[in-house]
Amino acid sequence: MTDDYDRGRRDGLRLALAVLAAEETKWAATLGESRSGRTNAVRQVRHKTLQVAQRRVQTVLNRLSPKDDGALDAEMASALDKLGL
Numbered sequence: 042m043t044d045d046y047d048r049g050r051r052d053g054l055r056l057a058l059a060v061l062a063a064e065e066t067k068w069a070a071t072l073g074e075s076r077s078g079r080t081n082a083v084r085q086v087r088h089k090t091l092q093v094a095q096r097r098v099q100t101v102l103n104r105l106s107p108k109d110d111g112a113l114d115a116e117m118a119s120a121l122d123k124l125g126l
Contacts, residue, residue, distance in 0.1 A: 047105065054102040055120045058095060062124045065091040 068088040075081050 047107075051102060051105055054098055054105065057098050058102070058120075058124050061091055061095045061098065065095065 065088060068084055068091060071084050072088060073081055073084075075084070
């Protein structure tokens with residue numbers, strides 16, 4: 042049961058990474074497009090915040106991944122490739 046629970050937690054973190062990557066892409070596309078300096082500054086802060094959140098979730102995912110074989114399983118590797126991490 043704990044193996045299923047751990048796998049579920051990792052899947053949840055992968056989903057969080059996918060959501061953060063989508064949001065980061067959305068904000069990256071709008072950087073510097075506004076004529077308002079304040080709007081551009083807010084967009085840059087949001088973009089950076091999403092990048093930091095992605096790194097933190099990735100760190101937690103790395104801590105939860107099994108250490109027994111030292112290599113990523115195919116599922117995790119494909120999920121990370123999709124995200125570009």
